[in-house]
Amino acid sequence: EAAVTQSPRNKVTVTGGNVTLSCRQTNSHNYMYWYRQDTGHGLRLIHYSYGAGNLQIGDVPDGYKATRTTQEDFFLLLELASPSQTSLYFCASSEVGGGYAEQFFGPGTRLTVL
Amino acid sequence: GDQVEQSPSALSLHEGTGSALRCNFTTTMRAVQWFRKNSRGSLINLFYLASGTKENGRLKSAFDSKERYSTLHIRDAQLEDSGTYFCAAPGGYKVVFGSGTRLLVSP
Numbered sequence: 666e667a668a669v670t671q672s673p674r675n676k677v678t679v680t681g682g683n684v685t686l687s688c689r690q691t692n693s694h695n696y697m698y699w700y701r702q703d704t705g706h707g708l709r710l711i712h713y714s715y716g717a718g719n720l721q722i723g724d725v726p727d728g729y730k731a732t733r734t735t736q737e738d739f740f741l742l743l744e745l746a747s748p749s750q751t752s753l754y755f756c757a758s759s760e761v762g763g764g765y766a767e768q769f770f771g772p773g774t775r776l777t778v779l
Numbered sequence: 780g781d782q783v784e785q786s787p788s789a790l791s792l793h794e795g796t797g798s799a800l801r802c803n804f805t806t807t808m809r810a811v812q813w814f815r816k817n818s819r820g821s822l823i824n825l826f827y828l829a830s831g832t833k834e835n836g837r838l839k840s841a842f843d844s845k846e847r848y849s850t851l852h853i854r855d856a857q858l859e860d861s862g863t864y865f866c867a868a869p870g871g872y873k874v875v876f877g878s879g880t881r882l883l884v885s886p
Contacts, residue, residue, distance in 0.1 A: 707783075
């Protein structure tokens with residue numbers, strides 16, 4: 666059974682729309698991450714968290730908020746979506762941070778902002 | 780600057796052949812992870828190495844932290860191996876990804 670799940674898998678919204686992407690992990694991991702993946706850029710870190718209630722800023726945080734409500738659940742919020750945020754979003758979890766442990770990824774959410 | 784340089788950016792193979800992907804690091808990394816993004820867009824974990832080599836079926840990966848590189852070898856390529864392959868390595872508080880290698884395996 667998948668240990669990192671994301672919802673929705675696909676989402677279309679309009680410029681200025683409000684979007685929430687959800688991620689749940691059942692690995693009992695402390696760290697969770699949100700990345701976006703665009704052609705030619707690999708994966709870029711948006712936000713991450715090392716526990717419930719914690720939030721750390723990644724490399725490309727502008728236009729994104731995130732909230733870690735429990736150890737299992739990490740949400741990415743786009744309050745005023747823009748076409749530049751059209752991308753493939755991945756959530757991941759790891760037992761510890763900084764690359765000391767393997768990261769496990771969810772199946773991805775494809776977001777289109779018209 | 781970029782900490783992870785991945786090459787080639789694109790690769791075409793015929794079924795049954797093989798090749799190697801490479802990631803060079805600008806600093807000493809403590810580990811490397813390799814992924815494949817399949818046609819459905821999902822990221823599949825391939826390897827996590829802190830040193831040495833690992834092999835899984837037709838895939839083999841090596842990591843040399845001192846020489847600052849990692850390789851992923853594919854042998855006897857199959858159509859289902861097509862996809863984009865990423866390496867990733869720790870960069871301070873986070874993991875830094877290479878830009879990916881798009882592999883196309885054709886009959």
